Structure formats: C-alpha cells, structure tokens
Amino acid sequence: MDILKEISVRLQQGDDERVCELTRQAVEKKVPPRAILDEGLIGGMNIIGERYKAHEIFLPQVLLAAKAMYAGTDVLRPLFVKEGMPAIGKVVIGSVQGDLHDIGKNLVGIMLKGAGFEVIDLGNDVPPERFVETAEKEDAAVIGISALLTTTMPVMKRTVDLLEEKGLRTKIRTIIGGAPISEEFAKQIGADAYGYDSTNAVESVKRLIMANESD
Amino acid sequence: MRKILEIPLDEARPDQDAILETQGIPSGKELTEDVKALLERAIDLFLEFSKPKVAISDISIPGFEALYKGEGLNEQDTPLDEIITKADDLALFAVTIGERVSEEIDRLFKANEFALGSMLDSVASAGTDKAADTAESRYFDLLSEKGRITSSKGVLRFSPGYCGWHMSGQEKLFEFLRPEDIGISLLESYLMKPLKSISGVLVAGDKDIFVFDDSYPFCSECRSRSCHKRIRTLLKESRSDKKKGVM
Ligand code: B12
Ligand code: SF4
Numbered sequence: 001m002d003i004l005k006e007i008s009v010r011l012q013q014g015d016d017e018r019v020c021e022l023t024r025q026a027v028e029k030k031v032p033p034r035a036i037l038d039e040g041l042i043g044g045m046n047i048i049g050e051r052y053k054a055h056e057i058f059l060p061q062v063l064l065a066a067k068a069m070y071a072g073t074d075v076l077r078p079l080f081v082k083e084g085m086p087a088i089g090k091v092v093i094g095s096v097q098g099d100l101h102d103i104g105k106n107l108v109g110i111m112l113k114g115a116g117f118e119v120i121d122l123g124n125d126v127p128p129e130r131f132v133e134t135a136e137k138e139d140a141a142v143i144g145i146s147a148l149l150t151t152t153m154p155v156m157k158r159t160v161d162l163l164e165e166k167g168l169r170t171k172i173r174t175i176i177g178g179a180p181i182s183e184e185f186a187k188q189i190g191a192d193a194y195g196y197d198s199t200n201a202v203e204s205v206k207r208l209i210m211a212n213e214s215d
Numbered sequence: 216m217r218k219i220l221e222i223p224l225d226e227a228r229p230d231q232d233a234i235l236e237t238q239g240i241p242s243g244k245e246l247t248e249d250v251k252a253l254l255e256r257a258i259d260l261f262l263e264f265s266k267p268k269v270a271i272s273d274i275s276i277p278g279f280e281a282l283y284k285g286e287g288l289n290e291q292d293t294p295l296d297e298i299i300t301k302a303d304d305l306a307l308f309a310v311t312i313g314e315r316v317s318e319e320i321d322r323l324f325k326a327n328e329f330a331l332g333s334m335l336d337s338v339a340s341a342g343t344d345k346a347a348d349t350a351e352s353r354y355f356d357l358l359s360e361k362g363r364i365t366s367s368k369g370v371l372r373f374s375p376g377y378c379g380w381h382m383s384g385q386e387k388l389f390e391f392l393r394p395e396d397i398g399i400s401l402l403e404s405y406l407m408k409p410l411k412s413i414s415g416v417l418v419a420g421d422k423d424i425f426v427f428d429d430s431y432p433f434c435s436e437c438r439s440r441s442c443h444k445r446i447r448t449l450l451k452e453s454r455s456d457k458k459k460g461v462m
Contacts, residue, residue: 058240060250063330098404103336150245
C-alpha cells in the first residue's frame with residue numbers, strides 16, 4: 001500500500017504509534033511533508049469526519065483518530081519551522097468570560113485542527129479584549145466562542161461589539177456555540193455563525209473563511 | 216435540619232446508557248473493543264478521583280416561595296409554582312463530585328488523550344446526576360425516619376436553569392444552603408465551581424403532584440427534556456426499588 005494511504009488508514013484506526021512511525025518513514029523516503037500532511041493526515045481525518053457525520057462511527061473513534069493525527073503532525077512540525085505549519089486558516093477559540101467549562105470548545109478545536117486549521121486555544125474565562133487582541137495579533141480569520149450557561153451569553157455580544165468598534169467586523173468573523181446557544185441568538189448579537197456541534201463547526205468555519213476570501 | 220453527607224462511590228457510579236448518551240452513542244448499540252476499554256478506564260478514573268458529597272437543608276414552603284422569586288427573573292408560569300403549593304416538605308440541596316475529576320480531564324486533554332478525557336467527562340457528568348438521584352433517596356430516608364413520608368409518595372428535584380427557574384436563583388439558594396461547606400462556590404456568572412455540581416430543591420409529596428405537561432413556552436428551548444424520564448422513573452418505582460437499582 002502507498003505510504004500516504006497507509007498513514008490515512010492507520011489514522012482512521014486510531015493507531016497513533018503506527019501513524020508516528022509511518023510519518024517518520026515517509027519523511028525519510030523524501031515524500032514532501034506537505035503531501036504527508038494533506039493526503040495522509042488531513043485526508044484520513046476528513047474521512048473520519050464524514051463517517052462521524054453519517055453516524056457510522058462515534059465520538060470516541062473520532063478522538064482516537066485525532067490523537068493519531070497529532071502524533072503525525074508532531075513529526076512534521078520541525079520540517080515547517082521556517083514557514084510555519086501550513087493551515088487553511090487561523091481560528092482563535094475559547095470559552096466566554098465567566099465560564100469554566102471547556103470540553104465543548106476542546107472538541108471543536110480538535111476537529112478544526114483535524115480539518116487543517118491552525119487553532120489558538122485561549123482556554124476558558126476569556127474576556128472579549130483577549131479574543132480580539134489575539135485575533136488581531138495573530139492575523140486570525142475567525143474567533144470561536146463557547147458558553148455553557150445563558151448567563152454568560154451577553155459577554156459574547158461584547159466581543160462582537162468590540163470587533164465592530166475596532167472596524168474589524170468584516171476582517172475577523174465570529175462563530176459561537178455551546179449548549180444554550182441557538183442560531184437565533186447568534187443572529188441577535190450579530191455573530192456571523194452558530195455551530196451546533198463540532199462537525200457543524202468545521203463546516204461553518206470553512207464557509208466563513210471562503211466568504212472572507214471572496215470579499 | 217441541615218445535613219452534609221458523603222455519598223458512597225458505588226451510589227454515584229453512573230449507568231452505561233447515561234454515560235454513552237453524552238458521547239452521542241445510542242442505547243443498545245454494540246460497542247467496539249476500543250470503546251469498551253475507554254469506558255472501563257474512564258469509570259476507574261472516576262472512582263479514583265471523585266468524592267461525591269451532598270448538602271441538604273430543610274426549607275418551609277413560604278420560605279421557599281420567597282427564595283424561588285429570586286431576582287424576579289423566572290418565567291411567568293412554571294411547573295414549580297404549582298407543585299410547591301401541593302408539596303408536603305421541601306429541602307434545598309447541592310451535590311458535587313469535587314474538583315479532582317475536572318483536573319484529571321484537563322490533564323488528559325493536554326496529554327492528547329482526547330478520547331479518554333472526553334469519556335471521563337461523560338462519566339463525571341452522568342456520575343454527578345447519579346449523585347443528585349442519591350440526594351433524592353437520602354432526603355426520602357431522612358423524612359421516612361421522621362415518619363413524614365411513605366412509599367406511596369415521592370421526592371423529585373428541580374434546579375435553577377431548568378423549567379423556567381432563572382439561573383439567578385442560584386444566589387439566594389447559595390445564601391440559604393451555604394454549599395461552600397462541601398467545597399462548592401458560586402461565580403459571578405452563577406456557574407458553580409467545581410463544574411461537576413448540581414443545585415436545586417428537593418420536593419416531597421404525592422407522586423401525582425409531579426405530573427405536568429412539558430408544553431411551557433420555555434420547553435421548546437430545553438435541550439435536556441429530563442422531566443419525562445425523571446417523572447416516569449418516580450411513578451414506576453417505589454423508593455426501596457430505586458435504592459436497589461442504585462447498587
Ligand atoms: C452534562 C450536563 C451537565 C453536567 C456537567 C456540565 C459540564 N459540561 O461539565 C452537570 C450534570 C454537572 C450539569 C450541571 C448543571 N447544568 Co447542565 N447540562 C448538561 C447537558 C445535558 C450536556 C452538556 C454537555 O456537557 N454536553 C457535552 C459537550 C461536549 O457539549 P457542549 O459543551 O454543548 O459542546 C458541543 C456543542 O455545544 C458545540 N459547541 C460548544 N462550544 C462551541 C463553540 C463554538 C465556537 C462552536 C462552533 C460550537 C461549540 O460543539 C460541542 C461538541 O459537539 C446540557 C444539555 C444539553 N443537552 O446540551 C445541560 C445544560 C448545559 N445544563 C444546564 C444547567 C442549568 C445546569 C445547572 C446550572 C443546573 C443546576 N442548577 O445545578 C448546573 C450547572 C453546573 C455548574 N457547575 O454551574 C442548562 C443550561 C441552561 C441555562 N439556562 O444556562 C442546560 C443547557 C440544560 C437545559 N436546561 O437545557 N450539567
Ligand atoms: S421540557 Fe425541560 S424545561 Fe420543560 S418541563 Fe421538561 S425539563 Fe423542564
């Protein structure tokens with residue numbers, strides 16, 4: 001089997017040790033790192049994402065595959081020191097100020113990385129200023145905010161408002177999610193998108209980035 | 216009466232279906248070997264790191280009516296408005312399984328052990344719910360010792376953030392109950408720390424006072440719809456059966 005195909009297959013099986021080994025072998029065989037990343041690792045994760053969406057597999061299998069993907073990217077990272085790890089876009093994510101719950105946000109971050117995004121995770125209890133400053137400094141295209149309870153939802157609006165004040169609303173897009181969030185609430189506060197779950201989040205972020213590029 | 220009780224770990228150990236529901240795995244689905252192994256490890260970690268505790272404090276019906284008004288932000292018409300007028304006894308409660316489990320989940324995510332971390336999160340959430348079920352049983356037993364309840368009656372819990380009871384209700388609940396004694400603190404956002412905690416009121420009374428329709432305007436936004444399951448369980452089981460089920 002072609003080594004890139006084998007990386008993809010082993011990744012889908014969640015075999016992190018074998019993915020790590022195969023990635024090393026591919027590097028030694030002078031397979032371009034970009035091809036290993038796109039066709040082997042991200043290619044495998046894309047198949048996992050599709051199978052998850054089709055309910056053929058469940059969250060644990062997705063997360064085992066994600067661990068295998070991280071094992072592969074760790075091998076590749078030193079090869080991209082100069083130009084940085086290639087990514088289809090940069091996303092800053094975090095849980096809203098006043099919220100300590102980060103499992104939902106973590107899952108979204110893992111799926112975004114799996115799809116080839118660079119993710120800057122600010123953790124939880126993140127004030128609006130930090131979201132905006134980081135996105136500006138890192139030249140991120142999207143800010144993703146998570147909330148567990150309705151009581152922290154107004155702080156999400158402050159992040160959108162802050163982007164507006166700084167004239168960054170069209171450059172940096174916002175997506176929100178979490179148990180109490182709805183599409184309607186996202187519209188109400190002027191966020192650009194709402195993500196129901198982690199797969200949906202990836203699709204929405206891709207759409208936001210495409211919309212930005214065509215602007 | 217105000218009681219602080221430790222809940223034995225086997226009484227907080229959640230059922231497999233409850234855990235898998237949070238993982239999005241339908242009940243009855245055949246598990247693959249890797250998922251089975253994750254589930255077993257996560258349950259072991261839950262048993263190692265959780266310390267379930269409950270605080271229970273009696274409150275009079277007029278006392279609760281005043282507390283329930285909270286900051287005046289509840290929905291206009293709520294199931295509890297009617298239920299409490301028909302209740303025999305009420306107590307405030309808070310349960311937690313402690314902070315250590317959340318720290319372990321965090322550690323696992325940082326070590327790229329996402330599947331185990333996420334499974335432990337599901338076990339811990341379902342375990343906290345199970346600990347709150349045990350709080351209902353304990354309250355039943357406490358009332359039973361005083362001859363204030365019989366097996367034809369039941370205890371059901373309600374929490375701020377559910378069924379039209381606004382989250383700001385947490386403030387007055389905390390003032391009265393003081394769950395700081397079991398290590399729970401309330402943040403400005405009304406979030407409890409440790410994360411794996413549940414607060415609310417335990418309502419004791421005839422089982423039929425708990426039968427209500429889930430057709431309030433706010434029900435359409437409720438993601439949990441847990442009322443069905445809990446009322447059904449209460450109507451089906453006598454308390455002693457329920458305790459057997461917990462073991
Ligand atoms: C499990 C659970 C708990 C657990 C643990 C919570 C935790 N996460 O650690 C326990 C039992 C302890 C609990 C307690 C409480 N809970 Co609770 N809980 C839930 C439940 C059933 C699932 C939440 C969950 O963990 N899901 C799994 C994770 C992975 O999903 P997630 O965080 O939602 O993230 C996913 C999506 O939302 C999305 N997403 C998340 N973030 C982001 C960000 C972006 C950018 C995008 C695009 C997408 C996205 O993708 C993620 C992956 O699929 C929800 C109802 C529901 N079905 O959602 C209620 C819910 C969150 N709880 C609720 C409430 C009220 C409470 C309590 C306040 C009750 C009480 N008084 O005790 C307490 C609060 C606890 C505290 N510390 O303060 C309410 C909140 C409503 C409100 N008014 O705010 C909910 C919505 C139930 C309801 N009434 O409908 N809860
Ligand atoms: S559907 Fe939700 S809000 Fe409505 S009564 Fe049931 S638990 Fe309460």
